[in-house]
Amino acid sequence: MFPGVEIAVGYLFAWAVRKLGTAADRQVDQALDTGIDRLHTLVSDRLGADDPALQQAAEEARDGQDELAVDTRQWLALTINNAAKKDEEFAKALMVAVEAVQAAARAAGGASAGGDGIAIGGDAEIHAAGGSVAAVRIDGPVTVGIPANPQQPGAEKG
Template sequence: MEIAVGYAFAWLVGKARRVAGRADAEVDRGLDAGMDRLHELISVKLGDDPALQRAREEAGAGLEEPSQRTRQRLELALEDAAEHDAGFAAALVRLVAELQMAGPVDTAADTGSSRATGGGTASTGVVRPGGAGCGTATAQHTGDATADGAGSRASTGVDYS
């Protein structure tokens, strides 16, 4: 439920910013669509629940995260709804899993330098060993990464090795 609350609040914050005209120009459409579906599911189920109303107020006030009390109340409201409606519970689990599959948006920008010696590894960007995970990754203006000595490794930018 904690993850669902996090996504729901992120949607509310994004909505508040769009209404205020401060939305970022570049939006991950798949993630945005998934968050829209999650918000719709939660809004229909909880309706005018005070916890959801308070979360809307906090997002509209510019908070990046709900207060601890609002988070707890919203989690409890979702848990209660899920306990009493198996269809809602299944849909909530599915949508949260879809959002998690969309993966993170990893960004490295304006990093400093790093140096690996004696078999170490150094990176000044985004590292996803073996291509782990999914989602987008970008690196801009990364610093120098240098490797000295046998077995040392350095990378700059996005590294999926």
């Protein structure tokens, strides 16, 4: 996947939500607003405003969803990625547009993460006590300590 595609998808959905009035009461920083508009124009010009993946994202925004459905997010990301593979100028322009929106979001006090990252804007505190585990995200199994009477492999329970 080309760098920035997944991030672009999130911003495109934010554009659709904002433009379709489902978040009309929110004030958006002008630089961020302009950057998202430019990103949307770049992508919709390249894909075509009637692109099915873009249309599905707009429909989900109209329906008031807070975020894109997983399959729509993947579909739009793959559509944009395929366009970037075929058009090096588009790929470069996409990267510049995503970086500009991220910079505007940071300047507006927002947090930004790429790929499968987690962004926290502001203070965050994670605390574990009494032999427990605390994390923002844990990918995989976690074992804390050794059980008092561990089951031996092949031994019958009882």
